[in-house]
Amino acid sequence: MNKVMKTNKGRSGISINGNKASIRLWAPKAKNAFIKLHESGEKLALTSEKYGYWTLDTDQLKDGSLYQYILDDKDPLPDPASVSQPQGVHGPSEVVDLNTYQWTDADWNNVALEDYIIYELHTGTFTPESNFAGIESKLDYLVSLGINAIEIMPVAQFPGGRNWGYDGVFPYAVQNTYGGPKGLQQLVDACHQKGIAVVLDVVYNHLGPEGNYFGEYGHYFTEKYNTPWGNAINFDDAGCDAVREYFIENVLMWFRDFHVDALRMDAVHAVKDFGPEHILSEIKSRVSELVAKTGRQHYLIVECDLNDTRFINPQDKAGFGMDSQWIDEFHHALRITAGGDQTGYYSDFNGIADLAKSYSDAYVYDGQYSPHRDRKFGVKATDNPGKQFIVFSQNHDQVGNRMLGERSSELFSFEMQKLMAGAVLTAPFLPMLFMGEEYSEPHRFMYFVSHTDPELAEAVRKGRKAEFAAFHAQGEAPDPVAEETFINSQLQWNLPEQGDHLVMLNFYKALIALRKKLPALHHLDRKHVKASANEEQRTLILQ
Amino acid sequence: MNKVMKTNKGRSGISINGNKASIRLWAPKAKNAFIKLHESGEKLALTSEKYGYWTLDTDQLKDGSLYQYILDDKDPLPDPASVSQPQGVHGPSEVVDLNTYQWTDADWNNVALEDYIIYELHTGTFTPESNFAGIESKLDYLVSLGINAIEIMPVAQFPGGRNWGYDGVFPYAVQNTYGGPKGLQQLVDACHQKGIAVVLDVVYNHLGPEGNYFGEYGHYFTEKYNTPWGNAINFDDAGCDAVREYFIENVLMWFRDFHVDALRMDAVHAVKDFGPEHILSEIKSRVSELVAKTGRQHYLIVECDLNDTRFINPQDKAGFGMDSQWIDEFHHALRITAGGDQTGYYSDFNGIADLAKSYSDAYVYDGQYSPHRDRKFGVKATDNPGKQFIVFSQNHDQVGNRMLGERSSELFSFEMQKLMAGAVLTAPFLPMLFMGEEYSEPHRFMYFVSHTDPELAEAVRKGRKAEFAAFHAQGEAPDPVAEETFINSQLQWNLPEQGDHLVMLNFYKALIALRKKLPALHHLDRKHVKASANEEQRTLILQ
Known part of the structure; x- marks a missing residue:
């Protein structure tokens, strides 16, 4: 049996470490997957990994870069693990380095739950x-x-x-x-x-x-x-x-x-x-x-x-x-x-x-x-x-x-x-x-x-x-x-x-x-x- | 609060005690419920109880009697808790006194599970x-x-x-x-x-x-x-x-x-x-x-x-x-x-x-x-x-x-x-x-x-x-x-x-x-x- 005990743990999405952006996407049905850089329009092929994941390390993305994914040559889509959608739910996703914020709460202790x-x-x-x-x-x-x-x-x-x-x-x-x-x-x-x-x-x-x-x-x-x-x-x-x-x-x-x-x-x-x-x-x-x-x-x-x-x-x-x-x-x-x-x-x-x-x-x-x-x-x-x-x-x-x-x-x-x-x-x-x-x-x-979809808006009205x-x-x-x-x-x-x-x-x-x-x-x-x-x-x- | 701790426990269906048949039916949506005696065609009204149950004690049913239920004046139906359907799934239900069998296994002990x-x-x-x-x-x-x-x-x-x-x-x-x-x-x-x-x-x-x-x-x-x-x-x-x-x-x-x-x-x-x-x-x-x-x-x-x-x-x-x-x-x-x-x-x-x-x-x-x-x-x-x-x-x-x-x-x-x-x-x-x-x-x-339903039979064929x-x-x-x-x-x-x-x-x-x-x-x-x-x-x- 060549079974693996656990599927790969870890976060999907894009994380920044120094100059390197690490991409991880779960798209098990896709035959191929690309990331599309919004500004240049360039497409980078992602590598297929076990369990339906796709990955890529690249220096072409940084804090603030916009991107989409392309699966099987279909229309570009936002990232399901996007941390930022500056143009809303249908727009491109934005790379945000969550580690840049300068926290000042090192001394903070959570309030005791009973309080x-x-x-x-x-x-x-x-x-x-x-x-x-x-x-x-x-x-x-x-x-x-x-x-x-x-x-x-x-x-x-x-x-x-x-x-x-x-x-x-x-x-x-x-x-x-x-x-x-x-x-x-x-x-x-x-x-x-x-x-x-x-x-x-x-x-x-x-x-x-x-x-x-x-x-x-x-x-x-x-x-x-x-x-x-x-x-x-x-x-x-x-x-x-x-x-x-x-x-x-x-x-x-x-x-x-x-x-x-x-x-x-x-x-x-x-x-x-x-x-x-x-x-x-x-x-x-x-x-x-x-x-x-x-x-x-x-x-x-x-x-x-x-x-x-x-x-x-x-x-x-x-x-x-x-x-x-x-x-x-x-x-x-x-x-x-x-x-x-x-x-x-x-x-x-x-x-x-x-x-x-x-x-x-x-x-x-x-x-x-x-x-x-x-x-x-x-x-x-x-x-x-x-x-x-x-x-x-x-x-x-x-x-x-x-x-x-x-x-x-x-x-x-x-x-x-x-x-x-x-x-x-x-x-x-x-x-x-x-x-x-x-x-x-x-x-x-x-x-x-x-909602921007008028049919949906009407459905919500009726549902209420x-x-x-x-x-x-x-x-x-x-x-x-x-x-x-x-x-x-x-x-x-x-x-x-x-x-x-x-x-x-x-x-x-x-x-x-x-x-x-x-x-x-x-x-x-x-x-x-x-x-x-x-x-x-x-x-x-x-x- | 006049809430009751438990709903009524106990069996639905018809049980025989001496000359008395006790009827219990769960039909919470019904406005009225009758039992129809198959031989005489007579209908006896059931009494509405708590939690959607209907009951009746009667001396008109005995071991072997056939019956159906009638809800809200609709077509007669078999008993969902029937113990016997001598004419099949669509036919009337049969009263069977399960206590008449003369058991000879008083000395029986279940085999130990591990054996x-x-x-x-x-x-x-x-x-x-x-x-x-x-x-x-x-x-x-x-x-x-x-x-x-x-x-x-x-x-x-x-x-x-x-x-x-x-x-x-x-x-x-x-x-x-x-x-x-x-x-x-x-x-x-x-x-x-x-x-x-x-x-x-x-x-x-x-x-x-x-x-x-x-x-x-x-x-x-x-x-x-x-x-x-x-x-x-x-x-x-x-x-x-x-x-x-x-x-x-x-x-x-x-x-x-x-x-x-x-x-x-x-x-x-x-x-x-x-x-x-x-x-x-x-x-x-x-x-x-x-x-x-x-x-x-x-x-x-x-x-x-x-x-x-x-x-x-x-x-x-x-x-x-x-x-x-x-x-x-x-x-x-x-x-x-x-x-x-x-x-x-x-x-x-x-x-x-x-x-x-x-x-x-x-x-x-x-x-x-x-x-x-x-x-x-x-x-x-x-x-x-x-x-x-x-x-x-x-x-x-x-x-x-x-x-x-x-x-x-x-x-x-x-x-x-x-x-x-x-x-x-x-x-x-x-x-x-x-x-x-x-x-x-x-x-x-x-x-x-x-199955006697030809459409269903065909569906089963296809399903297989x-x-x-x-x-x-x-x-x-x-x-x-x-x-x-x-x-x-x-x-x-x-x-x-x-x-x-x-x-x-x-x-x-x-x-x-x-x-x-x-x-x-x-x-x-x-x-x-x-x-x-x-x-x-x-x-x-x-x-």
Whole structure:
């Protein structure tokens, strides 16, 4: 048997070492492969390697060079492992030497996970600048608020300039309109100078519809499993070794080359992998290797809609070893308790007793029959510490996936908003705010895209309408393609210093300060928290 | 919260207690449901219960009564949990009181798993009678051969009378042409009298295409996963609780009501379940409860094409707790060593070194890159004892899924057949024979069906042809629908006493006797077996 134990590990894409650019491309179906230099038009043949890889070392590419690949004499395509797409998803890729940035965070230590107070933001709508520099200009504000981690919605290159980020089609490339890869390095460095950790939202469960050239290169998708976004990414079917390596190396890149402190992996319940080692567990192992090498701590956080502790249990207990997970059910229970509608997935929640259960048990459904899901749902999370759960009263999904994108500021009274803030910031879990909630931003956070393909834009419009059938929502969904939908979703920075907005801001500051100060609030030991509900008085008592 | 911890456990179908018949049906989408008594034509309304169940206790049904269900005033349908379909898959269901059989096996103890020597047979082609009585007439022959377990290919009711059994559409019903449920009880009892354990092949990964009325009743399938046979059975999607219970109770029925000793679950790699408790693990737990109650031992054996020890590891080590699994790779390695073609999935195997590896490690691929699968495949099975692996030089698939269905008798020399028998019966695993190989039956074992739907029959014909594209087979596939394909697949019972057939039979008898006699051969401790291959001399040395 002349079998090889492992496929070649390592990153695809182009890396620069001195004068030499090393090219690595996975294109197992190609009979021949060339790199086309954008300026000269010259084509250099790549060499075929084992397992469908193609490589070349050349001195003809340097930081800033544009290039494309040509497979089997077809049209030139961007690099699936491109780190920069200065002309957007359809344009040529750009060589960027990620090692040139002069980091100033050598003394930085990641915030301890149990101390995280997270602030989720969307780069495009957080500031009128709609970029990383805009975020940087607000860091002092965030420090004064008291949070110590920002969570940036996905920055992987997406079509156009307006997108939540979940339509990204270049997982390695940093959105050009946000400031590109060097802009993100600059932002992370600045955050670390201010004592703020950076959580980056990454999407490993699907790739967007426009500018998606993956099918031209290899078996990135499998027909074995279906997801809400079509065929699942191929983590366990023919060709999966290279696909797994592609996403593992993506994780490592954010940590190693961008100094990102934690990843928030989107909807991992749609990461389908029946193989003997789940991709999340392999990611964990490879991150642990990196951490052992660099001494820098990095966390893996998942969004997971399964109430299954397998995701967050340690690897030596057959878990995938994820550090923490979002816990939407706390949100649902809180929102219903606050008087929100019981439509759609909220129909499974009744009120304050559910909230009390979430305070005690994290998962509201931990084995019971769920009418909305029409099955028994969840397992008990008895042995999982509080830092493994992230709670919130709002987030981009819960606000933006309402048909009109109303925030709590529009849906609940001022006093109720305060109560909800209190519920989150006194919870024995990690609290997360959604940008603007701290001063009761009245602007909605709507769903917006800027696909250039008109058919796709129309499909998105229709899809949004269909999505709200379950919620029986009244009225018309805002046009996701219109620029004003994006503009009207931006924070209004003249507000935090005014009237009730200022009152709310000060309330949040006080709550956050209290959480940091009082051991009972930041110890995160659910066993010491006794939550009980008084249904008649609609009161939750924490002891 | 008025949530209930568990959905109602228990069997669907009709059970008889004295004069009372208890009806239980899962039909969650129905607005109303009736049982139609076949003889009188009378309709009795069923009562709607929680979780989509319908029930009725009545004295109008008894052992032998025929019935159908009527949902929402549509056409009458057979019972998805029918135990008997005397008129075939489209006809009415029959009430059978499974408790009337007078068992004579009170003293029976299951054979210890490590001692199993299995003989796989297909009821339709094992004898010219094509039924359970035919099998019973050969039990003395099987005892004299030395085997101590028969494995019966699936008996769940399928369309027509000629089928391997994998097109079954009534998992609870015993094929009418084989002798029905009481015929199976009689056979198992007779086997136990002769000291033979009974392994039943059951199919929980799909249901057949003809006579499949499941869609009329409930969400038995999910669109989340695709299998080679269409949408996967729903073990983790909306409505899955009842589907899970349906299959769990099916397992319990075979053990409790038919005294079956072990199940061989077909292709469990296509049993898709991402829920927190895999259905196989839940089956194991429920079987353990039954075993604790009755004191009778039952084994769960899986066919699994994943080389993933998770299936066979104990539950307290995060495994599914299956007792044993088929190990096709031993077969592939053996067949290539014997000089078989390296086409299709055989292309991953090179010869005697692979066979030596399988002797040592069970799985040939335990982490290496598999060219045929185009990915790394498998994990190491270091801690799994030999009794967890079942090996063979032939089985129904490996013979019958050849285009022409040739057995080893046609493909390999007489001496090579003996060597292959020796390889299997000296392996530190559980050996399995395929009916007829012990006397080198020359008849092929071909693929046959007797669907009554002509379009389906044509589709099966075409499908068979397409399947062999990968093997580049020469010639024409036999017509699976033709009766002679079935007849020409039957064993020829005049042969075992003649010439070379008798020589081979005596060779098998001697080998089996030797295996039983020599501790080194039945101890099944791979750590004491040192297998080494001499490639040049094509010799395998076992020490």
